[in-house]
Amino acid sequence: MKNCYIHSAVSISTQNTFETKGFLTEIVEHSTKKIEAIHPNYKNFISPSSLRRMATGVKMGVAASSKALEIANLPQPEAIITGTGMGCIEDTEKFLNSIIANKEKFLTPTSFIQSTHNTVAAQIALGLKCKVYNNTYVHGGLSFESALLDAHMHIIQDEAKNVLVGGVDELGNEFIDHVMMMENNTENGLKVPFGEGASFFVLSSDKFENCIKIKAIETISSASKEGLILRLKLFLSQNNIGPKTIDAFVTGQNGDGFDTYYDKASTLFPETLNLHYKHLSGEFYTASSFGLFIATQVLKHQTVPKSLINQGEFTKPIKTVLLYNQFKGRDHSFILLERQ
């Protein structure tokens, strides 16, 4: 079995994470309930002929993956794996509205072609002329984690030496407004905005000094709070780690009624620095890929911006980080990282 290390991490998000060398040095405050990503100049990454057909998510995914490969100094990965909850919802909405408006006639090909969930991974491969394993996971709040698990297995089982993996979701125009309406009509709805973004990583079996190892990943479709605690304890013991070894516990709390899962899990780590990020990134099915990006930056820079701290104080070097995410009490995931 090989080990799996993160060689690069790149994020286009609702914060300045893409075109800056610092790590959340300036926090962008958002006052609306729907926040768009801060977009780079995509012409620097994508040819004009391809760019004109791409919707937001595809542009974000292609640009973020391009930079991740550049940082890792990797011209061609041996696998391209993405996760997305809503896929290319912009073009899906466009195509479906066109079906209604034109009474199922005169349907144009572009929005149909670009509306499929695997468009991002496909466009990355087309841009690189890369015919390797190409897969996209669409699995609600576990979409990114499923992609990461596949990438991790490729590396540790020595099926690939370098893998490009990422999570991407775009806001879209209409569907999100209906979801927002439902969330706003319940007391236990989301308290963070809806967001979008693309975070991409190059994973490799090659180790270098101070690189970050993905020690383990676990996904659980459904669990009671008590069951979740048992699974978390088992996950730690299987990895020969006690709760006190965890230097930072990163949760995907979003202020809704299911944050009680995070409260319960946090009881296992009373002395551990507790971090959160969805108030900065917004909530979306693959927001946990932004969480992984944040965790890698904390481990890399050995600094914790105040805005990330939910509880506790940053007082010591951070070596081991545990991420826990869930969505609406389902789709739980643990990711264990260790700085080498």
Place this chain on the structure above:
Amino acid sequence: MNTLRQELKEKIIEQLNLEDYSVSDIEDNDALFGDGLGLDSIDALELIVMLDKDYGIQLTDPKEGKEVFKSIEVLADYIAKHRTK
């Protein structure tokens, strides 16, 4: 005819998302495919749907399409002769 050419240029820019082009950038005789505007086979499908939807013209012969989409001038002439809308 000039109005139709202008209309076609506007529609092509909008429907094919040619963000870097304005109507004045497209000459009536510019090739739409290849070295001219650089359109491709997916754009051809978009144009076929546009002809049907906006002008009531159904292109069924691929060879005919190749000739019709040569330039804005040729396209406008063809539409003027065959339109049902």
